[in-house]
Every structure is written in structure tokens, then in C-alpha cells.
Amino acid sequence: MTLEKAIEKLNQLERAAYALKHAQDILYVDGDTVAPRQSWKARGEALGYLSELEYQLMVSPETGDVLSEITSRPGEVDEITLRRAEVLKEAYDDMHVLPQEEYTAYAQLTNEASAVWHEAKVRSDFASFAPYLERIIAARRRYAALRNPELPAYDVLLNLYEKGACMADLDPFFRTLREELSPLIAEVAAHPLPTPGFMKKTYPIAQQRDFSDRLMLLQGIDPERCSIGETEHPFTGGPNKWDVRITTHYHEEDVTLSLFSVIHEGGHALYELGIRDDLALTCLGGGSTMGIHESQSRFYENILGRSRAYCTPLLKILKESFPAQMEGVTEEELYRGINLSHPSLIRTEADELTYPLHVMIRYELEKALVAGDLSVQELPGAWNEAYRKYLGVEVPDDRRGVLQDSHWSTGYLGYFPSYALGSAYGVQMLHQMQASFDVWATVAQGNLKPITDWLGQKIHQYGKLKLPRDLLLNAMGGPLDAREYTGYLQKKYRELYQL
Amino acid sequence: MTLEKAIEKLNQLERAAYALKHAQDILYVDGDTVAPRQSWKARGEALGYLSELEYQLMVSPETGDVLSEITSRPGEVDEITLRRAEVLKEAYDDMHVLPQEEYTAYAQLTNEASAVWHEAKVRSDFASFAPYLERIIAARRRYAALRNPELPAYDVLLNLYEKGACMADLDPFFRTLREELSPLIAEVAAHPLPTPGFMKKTYPIAQQRDFSDRLMLLQGIDPERCSIGETEHPFTGGPNKWDVRITTHYHEEDVTLSLFSVIHEGGHALYELGIRDDLALTCLGGGSTMGIHESQSRFYENILGRSRAYCTPLLKILKESFPAQMEGVTEEELYRGINLSHPSLIRTEADELTYPLHVMIRYELEKALVAGDLSVQELPGAWNEAYRKYLGVEVPDDRRGVLQDSHWSTGYLGYFPSYALGSAYGVQMLHQMQASFDVWATVAQGNLKPITDWLGQKIHQYGKLKLPRDLLLNAMGGPLDAREYTGYLQKKYRELYQL
Numbered sequence: 001m002t003l004e005k006a007i008e009k010l011n012q013l014e015r016a017a018y019a020l021k022h023a024q025d026i027l028y029v030d031g032d033t034v035a036p037r038q039s040w041k042a043r044g045e046a047l048g049y050l051s052e053l054e055y056q057l058m059v060s061p062e063t064g065d066v067l068s069e070i071t072s073r074p075g076e077v078d079e080i081t082l083r084r085a086e087v088l089k090e091a092y093d094d095m096h097v098l099p100q101e102e103y104t105a106y107a108q109l110t111n112e113a114s115a116v117w118h119e120a121k122v123r124s125d126f127a128s129f130a131p132y133l134e135r136i137i138a139a140r141r142r143y144a145a146l147r148n149p150e151l152p153a154y155d156v157l158l159n160l161y162e163k164g165a166c167m168a169d170l171d172p173f174f175r176t177l178r179e180e181l182s183p184l185i186a187e188v189a190a191h192p193l194p195t196p197g198f199m200k201k202t203y204p205i206a207q208q209r210d211f212s213d214r215l216m217l218l219q220g221i222d223p224e225r226c227s228i229g230e231t232e233h234p235f236t237g238g239p240n241k242w243d244v245r246i247t248t249h250y251h252e253e254d255v256t257l258s259l260f261s262v263i264h265e266g267g268h269a270l271y272e273l274g275i276r277d278d279l280a281l282t283c284l285g286g287g288s289t290m291g292i293h294e295s296q297s298r299f300y301e302n303i304l305g306r307s308r309a310y311c312t313p314l315l316k317i318l319k320e321s322f323p324a325q326m327e328g329v330t331e332e333e334l335y336r337g338i339n340l341s342h343p344s345l346i347r348t349e350a351d352e353l354t355y356p357l358h359v360m361i362r363y364e365l366e367k368a369l370v371a372g373d374l375s376v377q378e379l380p381g382a383w384n385e386a387y388r389k390y391l392g393v394e395v396p397d398d399r400r401g402v403l404q405d406s407h408w409s410t411g412y413l414g415y416f417p418s419y420a421l422g423s424a425y426g427v428q429m430l431h432q433m434q435a436s437f438d439v440w441a442t443v444a445q446g447n448l449k450p451i452t453d454w455l456g457q458k459i460h461q462y463g464k465l466k467l468p469r470d471l472l473l474n475a476m477g478g479p480l481d482a483r484e485y486t487g488y489l490q491k492k493y494r495e496l497y498q499l
Numbered sequence: 500m501t502l503e504k505a506i507e508k509l510n511q512l513e514r515a516a517y518a519l520k521h522a523q524d525i526l527y528v529d530g531d532t533v534a535p536r537q538s539w540k541a542r543g544e545a546l547g548y549l550s551e552l553e554y555q556l557m558v559s560p561e562t563g564d565v566l567s568e569i570t571s572r573p574g575e576v577d578e579i580t581l582r583r584a585e586v587l588k589e590a591y592d593d594m595h596v597l598p599q600e601e602y603t604a605y606a607q608l609t610n611e612a613s614a615v616w617h618e619a620k621v622r623s624d625f626a627s628f629a630p631y632l633e634r635i636i637a638a639r640r641r642y643a644a645l646r647n648p649e650l651p652a653y654d655v656l657l658n659l660y661e662k663g664a665c666m667a668d669l670d671p672f673f674r675t676l677r678e679e680l681s682p683l684i685a686e687v688a689a690h691p692l693p694t695p696g697f698m699k700k701t702y703p704i705a706q707q708r709d710f711s712d713r714l715m716l717l718q719g720i721d722p723e724r725c726s727i728g729e730t731e732h733p734f735t736g737g738p739n740k741w742d743v744r745i746t747t748h749y750h751e752e753d754v755t756l757s758l759f760s761v762i763h764e765g766g767h768a769l770y771e772l773g774i775r776d777d778l779a780l781t782c783l784g785g786g787s788t789m790g791i792h793e794s795q796s797r798f799y800e801n802i803l804g805r806s807r808a809y810c811t812p813l814l815k816i817l818k819e820s821f822p823a824q825m826e827g828v829t830e831e832e833l834y835r836g837i838n839l840s841h842p843s844l845i846r847t848e849a850d851e852l853t854y855p856l857h858v859m860i861r862y863e864l865e866k867a868l869v870a871g872d873l874s875v876q877e878l879p880g881a882w883n884e885a886y887r888k889y890l891g892v893e894v895p896d897d898r899r900g901v902l903q904d905s906h907w908s909t910g911y912l913g914y915f916p917s918y919a920l921g922s923a924y925g926v927q928m929l930h931q932m933q934a935s936f937d938v939w940a941t942v943a944q945g946n947l948k949p950i951t952d953w954l955g956q957k958i959h960q961y962g963k964l965k966l967p968r969d970l971l972l973n974a975m976g977g978p979l980d981a982r983e984y985t986g987y988l989q990k991k992y993r994e995l996y997q998l
Contacts, residue, residue, distance in 0.1 A: 019548035022541065023522040030529050037723045039742035042521065042780060046738070049518035053552075206705060224536045239545070243538035281541060 003076060006069040010085060013063060017088075018281050020054045022239040029237040029245045033229035044111070055103060058088075058095050067092055080284070083465050087283045094160075097146045106139050110411045117409030124399035126380050133408055134376045137369055140413050144370075154370040157414030161290040162421060163468045167367065169480070170417055174360045176482035177420065182390055184490060185354055188341050188497050189392065196337040201325040203255040211255075211321035212248060212262050218313055219266045219300065220448050226269050233348075233406070234261040236268035236297075241280045244269045255322070256338055257349070260301050267300030268293060270452055274460025284464040288471055290415060292459065294422025295429065302352045302423070303430050304443060304451065311335045313446030339496055343391040345400045353493050354391060356485075359420040361386040362405075366413050424485035428476035429455070431484065435477075502575060505568040509584060512562060516587075517780050519553045521738040528736040528744045532728035543610070554602060557587075557594050566591055579783070582964050586782045593659075596645045605638050609910045616908030623898035625879050632907055633875045636868055639912050643869075653869040656913030660789040661920060662967045666866065669916055672981045673859045676919065679985035681889055684853055687840050687996050688891065695836040700824040702754040710754075710820035711747060711761050717812055718765045718799065719947045725768050732847075732905070733760040735767035735796075740779045743768045754821070755837055756848070759800050766799030767792055769951055773959030783963040787970055789914060791958065793921025794928065801851045801922070802929050803942060803950065810834045812945030838995055842890040844899045852992050853890060855984075858919040860885040861904075865912050923984035927975035928954070930983065934976075 001009075024047060031043050057063065070077055070085035077085075095103065113132035120129040144153035151159075151166075158165040212228055226244040238245040246265035248258045271287050279285045287293040304310050311331040318334070319326045341351040347358040365382060368374035374382055383402040384395040395401035407415050433439055433454050442450050452460075458475040466474075473479070493499070500508075523546060530542050556562065569576055569584035576584075594602065612631035619628040643652035650665075657664040711727055725743040737744040745764035747757045770786050778784045786792040803809050810830040817833070818825045840850040846857040864881060867873035873881055882901040883894040894900035906914050932938055932953050941949050951959075957974040965973075972978070992998070 015544075015548060019545040022545035023526065023549060026526055026529050027522065030525050034533065034726055034728060034744075036726045036742060036744075039724070039737075039739075042739045042741055045514075045780065046518040046521035049514060050522065225538070227533055227535045229533060238538075240538075240541045242541055243535055245533075245535075281544065 001065060001069050003069065003073060006066045007077070007081060009062070009066045010070060010081070010088075013057065013066065013088070014084065014282050016057055017054065017283065018239075020050050020057070024050055024054075025237055025239040029229070029247075032231045032235070033245075033247060048107075051107065052104070055095060055100060058092055059100070063088075063092060064096070080279070080282075080465065084282050084284055087464055091283070094147065098143065106143075106411070109135055109139065110409070113409045113411075114406065117403070117406065121399055121403040124397040124403065126398040126403060129403065129409070130376045133379075136408065136411050137376070137413070140411060141370065152371070154367050154414060157370065158417065159414075161412075161415045161418050163289050165291070165417060165421070170363065173424070173480065173482045174363055174417075174420070176486060177356045177360055178390065180483075180486035181353065181357060181489065184493060185341070185343055185357065186392065187499055188353065188493055189343055191497050191499065192342065193336055193340060193497065195340065196329070196333040198326055198329045198333070199254070199256070199337050201255075201322075202252055203322060203325060205250045205252060207321055208250045208255060208258055211317070212258065214317045214321060215259065215262050216266055218317055218446060218448070219263060219270070220452050221266050221269055222273060225273055228262070234265050236265045236272070238272070240285055241273055241275045241277070244272045255318075255325075260305060260338075263305040264297045264301035267297035270300070270455070271296040271460050274452070274456040275463040276461045276465075279463040279465060286463060288459075288462070288464055288466070289468045290418035291421035291425065292468060292471060294418050295425035296422075296455065296459070298419070298423045299426035299429065299455075303426050304448070306338050306352055307440065307443060308335050309440040309443035311338075312444045316446070336496070339492075341493060341497075343393050345387070345393055345395060346404055348404075353489055356420045356423060357390050359416050361390060362416040363420075366408070366416065370413060421480070424480060424482060425472060425476060427485045427488045428478070428481065429458075430488075432475060432477045500564055500568050502568065502572060505565045506576070506580060508561065508565045509569060509580070509587075512556065512565065512587070513583065513781055515556055516553065516782065517738075519549050519556070523549050523553075524736055524738040528728070528746075531730045531734070532744075532746060547606075550606065551599075551603070554594060554599060557591055558599070562587075562591060563595070579777070579781075579964065583781050583783055586963055590782070593646070597642065605642075605910070608634055608638065609908070612908045612910075613905065616902070616905065620898055620902045623896040623902065625897040625902060628902065628908070629875050629878075632878075635907065635910050636875070636912070639910060640869065651870070653866050653913060656869065657916065658913075660911075660914045660917050662788050664790070664916060664920070668979070669862065672923070672979065673862055673916075673919070675981035675985060676855045676859055677889065679982075680852065680856060680988065683989060683992060684840070684842055684856065685891065686998055687852065687992055688842055690996050690998065691841065692835055692839060692996065694839065695828070695832040697825055697828045697832070698753070698755070698836050700754075700821075701751055702821060702824060704749045704751060706820055707749045707754060707757055710816070711757065713816040713820060714758065714761050715765055717816055717945060717947070718762060718769070719951050720765050720768055721772060724772055727761070733764055735764045735771070737771070739784055740772055740774045740776070743771045754817075754824075759804060759837075762804040763796045763800035766796035769799070769954070770795040770959050773951070773955040774962040775960045775964075778962040778964060785962060787958075787961070787963055787965070788967045789917040790920035790924065791967060791970060793917050794924035795921075795954065795958070797918070797922045798925035798928065798954075802925050803947070805837050805851055806939065806942060807834050808939040808942035810837075811943045815945070835995070838991075840992060840996075842892050844886070844892055844894060845903055847903075852988055855919045855922060856889050858915050860889060861915040862919075865907070865915065869912060920979070923979060923981060924971060924975060926984045926987045927977070927980065928957075929987075931974060931976045 027043055027047055031040065035043070067085050067089040070082065071089055074082055098106070109132070113136060116132050117129050120126065140157060141153050144156035148156050155166045216223065216226070216228065225242050226246065229245060229247045230249060231247040232249060234246070234248045236244065236246050246262065246269050248261040248265065251257045271293060275285055311334045315326070315329065315331050315334050339351065341353045343354055344350055347355070350358050361383070364386065365374065365379065369376070369379065380398055380402045387393050387395050387401070430439065433451065436454065437450055439451065459471055462471060526542055526546055530539065534542070566584050566588040569581065570588055573581055597605070608631070612635060615631050616628050619625065639656060640652050643655035647655050654665045715722065715727065724741050725745060728744060728746045729748065730746040731748060733745070733747045735743065735745050745761070745768050747760040747764065750756045770792060774784055810833045814825070814828065814830050814833050838850065840852040842853055843849055846854070849857050860882070863885065864873065864878065868875070868878065879897055879901045886892050886894050886900070929938065932950065935953065936949055938950065958970055961970060
């Protein structure tokens, strides 16, 4: 095959792959937001067929030839074409490693496991989910052994979500978090602050919907390219930079839950919205790794969204949307209210300080599960023991314990570390940003544009064009350093709790 | 090919076609409801690819062989399989008649024409749209000549929307409507009734949204299988009987606009919701002709929805949702308010009595356009003249005249008659239904179930399984009779206006 022909084929492949991805993305978003409840089954059949088409497209011998031809001649093609071929080659290798029957069987297994997990969580019944988790772990081990027999299985899985991550780096990273944060968490828990009155008011959902629009505008999200919906679990979806969807879940009794969901998903959205036009409809037109994606969402949610400076513009729009509930509330009270910290059971509701230990616990457990050092039968006990040891809380049932997250039921073993890595990346980006301009002054003015521009310049614009390690080095100014992250948390919480 | 093999191939073809249709249906609904504004372009590219896939799938020589094999052996296959092959064979013949480039070029032409029409309508600028309409008419003539050179072109186009319809039947049908209704419309216009006070109140959109939910429940629409969204122009979409979507448009100053949109689209929805499970994910899993579909929507909207009997349950839920605006309103006032008739400019806002003449005018004009008896240049003048002659109104500009409907810009020449046919079919179904049970007694009780069950039994359940003429004969008890329809309108409006 000539190089010219290979590039033409690559373009055809991308066009087909893009259309199939677009359709699947919209079917997922629609299915979780406005689709009627009984629509799930036929949607599953349609999605099944589209994913078969995608597999056939990706795994054909011709695709392998095209991608090898281009990636073997790096000097002769432009940067974007080469990188497109490299990224597709990785997807090709990932899919190719399993025969189609096994690929399909795994999709069916996780689909079924997901339904079983939902039911098991409601009934707090780990035993019914256990056999599925065992099969998922076995399947993931087999995939890892085929994909890269030289690496430990868990490292292969980590690489699916965070390119280059490995236990050799994550073990000391999480050890530092544990050693630095565990004592601080206990100290904070021993000196509780009072809950401000606005946290005990009722916030009607119709008003919260209007408030979300204000909040997204404050964050600088273009409403012509990003819309908001409502789902049980908030997420960010949508197929391209002109069509981003975020979702939230409203709780009448607590306005801060949706507030920080919207800012978090808004951070993911700003990443997607900021990708260069010329990458948008190619395989490079999405965020880089999951850790880098989480660095953006958690940067907006916590570093900006829960900062003292953000309380100025935030309180202003809160008072516009909720004049009665927010009457007389001061910025200081708001700052205290949205940063109250106490060890708790549920990761997704945890505060900024205790959150990384929820992740650390999951890292240790899934690593042991994949290595075979912990059996599925022993998992609930190990979970409860870890919560007792590191967070000082007693887990009353598996619903609020080992069954709380969906990740393992969908086969996402190796995903959790991305959340903590993202938080740590974000702190290092903040420090770099502060060397360029006065971050808190611009935040206090309610002007996030210089911040989003800075992140756009360093991260967003590139999509998957740059290698993750280059993106990170460029934005963080150096390698990952757990102590920058723990130092940030120490400073923030010691000041807040006057310790 | 053996028959067994052909049936296996048919099943594979159906599965693929269903998935592609499902994806396209959802992309259209999503695009018109919640998608951000700038998403249209990339969605267009994805839809373009999916429709190419569909074309390739349908027009392959193998598909032709499979469908011929099955349809040529009617005695050897079951009713459903045979009918599936027949319906797909028609789609095959339709697509096959044009080479792929021409098929794609036509899709691009209507896509572009649609955008040009939107803009032209806003600016009331027919001249900018005229060249596109000329090209569309030429393309449709060419399609008709290739599809069936024995028939007049307009008859071929009519058959796309109403199988079996022809000018030989429609000319006398519309003549009867014209002759019977024109004098009645003038008589009614000369004796105007006062507008009740509730028609002049304000109805906040948040309250109207809640009201739509009540209205759909009253109509017997299952919320687990049908959801409601908001669009500029209301429509019914969704891929199958477990996933139906209706939309509406709220106007604060007039609660009846959305009210009757919801009942109308709800009628379409009940048709789709009532299709047999075993047909649902096949090519038989949708409504039969457009005329039969409109018979259902207009039956619920007008015959039931604007009946005296329906005012009893309707007023009850109106008072629940709008206690202030509806205070003291009587059923008689409501009945009068929702049936006020006067000649007007806009088809979609016309009352039940004047509506068929809006359709008649379009029928005469598009028939003449396709035959070449009327040029595109002459069209606006002919439109205005027809409105003056048959409805006695002066058209002030093309926005409220010839540019008001989207149909011609999307190539839907031959579609309009379906609306009037649907209304006429509905009246004949009412008369048949009345022979079985007391329709108005059950309506007055707010119990539409016996009615929907009757229609489900005669029409809905079959999807496309039965031939349209058999469905209609079964539900109407005889052939189309324009005088049953005009008689119904004469009776209703003479009583209402005491003429």
C-alpha cells in the first residue's frame, strides 16, 4: 500500500469511526436523560449492533495494514496524521487482542453485571454480585496477559485510563497521601465547625435549574455548545466540541450537591470545548487520559470552586437565585459551609480533604484483587477494615460500603487512581499558573477567562495530539509530587480549622 | 439461494436496518430538543454516514436477491415474514431507482433547501427559495418517472405517503370539501361568537409543563414508554413502541396551542405505542400510511379533544393546573373557546372547520407545480389568489403565505393530502365506533380506554402488517366518503353557531 493510499484509507476509517462514536455517544446521553424508562432494551440492541460495526471496522486486516504503514514512516507524515494513526493503532491493538466472540462476551458480562450490581446495591446484597465480580476480574486478567505479558496485570489495566501509570509510582504516591492526610483528617474531625444556617434550608428544584444556568455562565461555558440535563449520577458526555452535554442531580435539601456537580462536570466540559477545531472530528478530538480529564474537573470543582476567592462571585449569583434562603449569608459562612470536612462513607459525597483516602482504599483493594492477593469473598471485610483504619468510620452495610461505586461492575478496574492523580496534577498546575498571574484576584472578580485560557493553552487545545507526559510536564512544570498536593491540603485546612 | 438462507439474511438485514434507524431517529429527536445549537453540523456528518450505510445495506445486489426470493414464494412463508420482505422490497425499489450519487445529491439539496427556506421565511423572501424549489420539483419529477413511468408524476409522489391515493380520487374528494365547506365557513364568519375570558389570560410555562403530564395521563399515554420534549414545531418521533417521543411548544398567552399540540402528537404516539410486540423491532413496527397516522392524531385532537363530551374531564384538569386562570369557567365556555372558527392565514393554527381548505389549496397548487401547469414564479400569486377565493383572507406577506410550511423545502410534495384524508378517515371511524358503544358517555367520564382499545384492535396493533386499504375498510366500514366528513362538520358547526 502506498503512503498516499494509506492516508486516504485512514481518513475513511476516521469518518466511519466518528459517525459510529457520535451515534453511540448521543444514544448514551439520551438514554440517561430524557428517554422513557422502558426504552433501555431496544437501545441496547441498537448499541450492540453499532459496537459490532465498530469492532469490524477497527479489527479488519486492512485497518491493521493502514495503521502500520503510517506509523512505520513517522518522518514522512505530518504530526496530526501520525498521531491519529498512533492513537487508532492503540485502539486496534486493544480490540485485536481478543477474538470477536470473547470481546462480545465481555461486553455482555459487564452489561449483565451492571444490572446485577444495581439490584445488589439496592438490597445491600454483595453475595449476588460476587460471582460477576469474580468473572470480571478473571476476564481482565486474561486481557492484561494477552495485551502485555511483560507487565503485571494491574499495570496493564492502569494504562487504559492513565497512560504510563504503574504501581511503582502509585505505591509511594498513595503512601504519602495516607501518611500526610490521615493524621490531619483525625485532627480536623476532633475540632468540628458549626454548620451554617443556609445549609439547612430548602432549595426548590425549579430555582436550582435556573441557578445552574447562571453557574455555567459564571464558569464561562458556552451555552450554544454545551447543554445540561438531569440524571441519577452526574456525568459529561457528547460527541465533540460543538456538542457537549453535562448532567446533574438536584436535591431540594442541599443546594451544594448539584452546585459542585455542575462545576465539576463543567470542568470536564471546558476541556472538551477547548479542543482545537482541526482535531475535533478525529480520534484526537477528546481529552487525553482520565487523570488529566479529572485534573480539569477537580481543578474547577475544588481548587477554584471551593476557594475563598470564588465565594465572592458565587455568593452573588446564589443570592440572585435564592434571595430568601441566602439572606444575610456572608462570604466567610459560605466558604466554611462548602468546605466542612468530616470522615464519611460515600466517596462521591466526600469533602476535598478526605476524598483522596477514599481513592487510596480502592487502589489498594483492586490492586490486591487483580494480583490474587485478596479474594472476592474477603473483599467486603477488607473494605470495612480499611474504612475503620484510615477514615475512622464504621461501615453499616455494603450498600454504603463496597457496593457504592459502579466502576467494578462495568470492568473499570484501574480507573480509581485517576481521581487522586487528577487532584494532585491540578494543584501543581495551580502553582504554575500562579507564577504567571494573580489567580485569586481574577477569581474574586468572577472572571475565569484567564484561567481557562491558560489551561486551554497548556492542555485543552491539544486533545490527544500530545503525549500525556508532555502535556503534564508542560502544565505542571515538573513530575508528579504528592507533597505539593498534601501541602496544599494542609495549608487550606489548617487555616480553615485554625489548627 | 435457499428460502431458509434468504430468511436468515432477511433477519440480519432487519437487525442492521433497525439499529441504523434507531440511531438516526434518536439523533433527530435529540437534535431538535436538547442538543446545543452549534451541534447541527457534526450531527449532519454523522447522519450522512449512517444514511450511506443504510443505502449500501439496502441497495446491495444480495438484498435484492433475498427480497425477491422471499416475495416470489408467498405460499411458503408466514404472514409476517412475507410482509416484512414486501415492505423492504418497496424501500429497496425506492432507493434502487436512483444511483447513489443522485440519492446523496438529493439529500444534500433538501438539506440545503431546508436551511435556505428557514432564512427565507424569516425575511419573507420567496425569491431566495424559488431556485431550490425548482430544483426539488425537477428532482421529484425525475424520481417519479424512474419509479413508475406509467403513472402521472404526482400520483407516484402521493403513493409515498398514502399508498393507493391518486388524483382521480382526490380531485372529487377535495371538490366536495370545497363546495360543502366554503359557504359554511363564510356563514360562520358572518356570525362570530365572543371570545371567552379564559382565552385572554396568561399561562406560565412551568405550569403548562405540569399540565402536559396530566393531559397525557388523561389520554392514556404510558409515561414509561413515551416522554415529552420542547421544540419550535411539535412532532412525534422515537424508534419503537417502548421509546416514543412527542414534543410541544408553549405559548404563555394561549394555553390551547400547546394543549391541542399535545393531544395531536399524543394521538400519533398512541398509534406507535399500540403496535404488537412481535412487529416492534422489524420494518413493520411503525404506523401504516401518513394518512392513517394523521387519522389517529386528528381523531384525538379534534373529534375527541374538541368534543363537547371531552370538555368535562378537560376542564377538571385545567382547573387543577390553572385554578386562577380557569376560575368560574364553565364547560360550555370551554367548548365554545376551543372551537371558535374564523378564516385565517396559518394552516397549523387553523380551526377544525377551516383546516381542510388550507390543505385543499396546497393540493391544487402542488399538483399544478408537479404537472408543470404552474411555475414556481407564479406560485406566490396563485397562493394568495386561492386564499382570497376560498377563505376570503388577504395574505399580507409570503412568510404568512406560501413560505409558512416546511414540507416543500424537504421535498415532501404529495404529503399535504394526508392531513385532510386523515380527518375524513377519523370521522368514518367515529361512526363505526359509535355502532359498538356509547363513545360520548365514555369520553365524558374521562375514560378513553375503550376508544383506544377499539382503535388498537382495528388499526394500531398491526403496524405495517396489513395493507392500508384493508386497515381502512376494517375501521371505516366502507370506502372513503367525503360527505361523512363534511356532514360531521356541518352538524357540529351549525349547532355551535346556531345557524
